[in-house]
Amino acid sequence: MKEDNITPEQLEDLGCLYEITKNLASSVELKACLSExxxxxxxxxxxxxxxVTIINPLTGRLEIEVAPDINAEGRKRGKYQIGEGITGRVVASGEPIIVPHIADEPMFLNKTKSRGDLSNQTRSFLCVPIREGKQVIGALSVDRVYENGISEQADLDLRFLTVLSSLIAQTTHRIQTVMQEQEELRYENLKLKRELSEKNSINDIQGKSSKMQDVYEMIHRVVDSNATVLLRGESGTGKTLVAKALHYNSRRQEKAFIVVNCSALPETLLESELFGHEKGAFTGASERKIGRFEQAEGGTLFLDEIGEISHAVQVKLLNVVQERTFQRLGSGKSISCDVRLVAATNRDLEKAVQDKSFREDLYYRLNVFPVYMPPLRERRTDILLLAEYFLEKYAKENAKKIRRISTPAI
Incomplete structure (x- = not known):
């Protein structure tokens, strides 16, 4: 097309597309660049x-991805089935639609309620599909007021939006590909760290018996999850080692690993230890104290002997597990927390629930992912392995040269 034939409107479109392309090409955060x-x-x-409305792959519904002019409540309401309303019809058919006067169009649902009373408005609605290859993945829509009614300008706008939707699809694909590659690299990096790490790795847990193989499998299944883990088993079976392995092999490994022995403290001190307190909260509280939940922010909190806590502490702990918020003693301010909980007990919690000494609702909240630690009598094949491990460890600590345990001793 010769330059003399380019209209002012087309020059305006080209200028706008140029600015948008510069923004999209340099962006790495999808929502931010689409909002701009x-x-x-x-x-x-x-x-x-x-x-910008995109099909949610989990629900199959159209949901608003970006809409700077619509508030949060409106965006929540803006959900459509494929084929529902104008937007749903555009996605279902793959064809653009112009609604000359949205007030006169029964198919225009106005679910977001962002336009107020439509009866006195003359605005038009333009909607075009967003395609990824041959597949329609969403829609781009705008409002526009045409002072002189629908004219050639509306067709130019529709073509402009079609070009823009193509740019949006390309940018979405590019950014999602980069994010996927970054996630794969992060996972591979974490995997390599696990393999190379010597401290607090699962290798520190000694045992090759079938029962310990089951424990290792459970650890690998839940290590990258935020699910609460309940470690069950007798004293001395290695519950603390498993709690450490869950933390130091997870995404939270750079953050704190905090341990609280719930049976070692009386009720009043345990509450203060877990949740902290404000100055003057009780006699002797001469200054503010940060509790273990705050200290473990972003990391892991290991609650050992969880079956020994009182009913009063159980109630407060239940609230933290459910709401992820708590209050320091003597304060009315709620503090939100991002903490991965690992609890351990050697008690029969099911019996404790029946006896009413342990809350049933807290039991179910903690027992999301139980891991049973077998006692040594149930994994006799590990006895020699453990004996050799401790022999090597303590011989090194005491500078002794002892190579192995004698056959008669075994």
């Missing part, structure tokens, strides 16, 4: 309520 794009077409093209 919607704001750009609002400023340069007088297109309001710019909205």
């Amino acid at each position: 794009t919607m704001q750009t077409i609002g400023t340069m093209k007088n297109m309001t309520n710019g909205t």
Whole structure:
């Protein structure tokens, strides 16, 4: 096309697309660059309520991904089945739609309630599909007021939005590919760290019996999850070692690993230890104290002997497990926390629930992922392995040269 034939409107579109392309090409955060794009077409093209709606692969419904002019409540309401409303029809058919007057269109549902009373408005609605290859993955829509009614300008706007939707699809694909590659690299890096790490690795747990292989499998299954883990087993079976392995082999390994022995403290001190207290909260509270939940922020909190806590502490702990918030003693302010909980007990919690000495609701909240630690009598094949491990360890600590245990001793 010769330059003389380019209209002012087309030059305006090219200028707008140029600014948008610069933004999209340099962006690595999808929502931020799409929000800026919607704001750009609002400023340069007088297109309001710019909205990117994407099919949620889990629900199959259309959900608003970006809409700077629509508040959070409106975005929550803006969900459509494929084929529902104008947006749903565009995605179902793969064809763009212009609604000349949204007030007169029964198919226009206005679910977001962001436009107020439509009866006195003359705004139009333009919606185009967003395609990834041959598949429609969502829709791009805007409002536009045409002072002189629908004209050739509306067709130009529709073509502009079609080009823009293609740019959005390309950017979405590029950023999602980069994020996927980064996640794969992060996972591979974490995997290598696990393999190379000597401290607090699962290798520190000694045992090759079938029962210990089951324990290792359970650890690997839950290590990268945020699920609460309940370690069951007799004293001395290695519950603390498993708790450490869960932390130091997880995404939280750079954060704190905090241990609280719940049976070692009386009720009043345990509450203060877990949740902290404000100055003057009780006699002797001469200064503010940060509790273990705050100290473990972003990391792991290991609650050993969880079956020994009182009912009063159980109630407060239940609230933290459910709501992920707590209050320091003497304070009315709620503090949110991001902590992975690992609990351990040698008690029969099911019996404790029946006896009413342990809350049933807390039991179910803690027993999300139980791991049973077998006693040594149930894994006799590990006895020699453990004997050799401790022989080597203590011989090195005491500078002794003892190579092995004699056959008669075995």
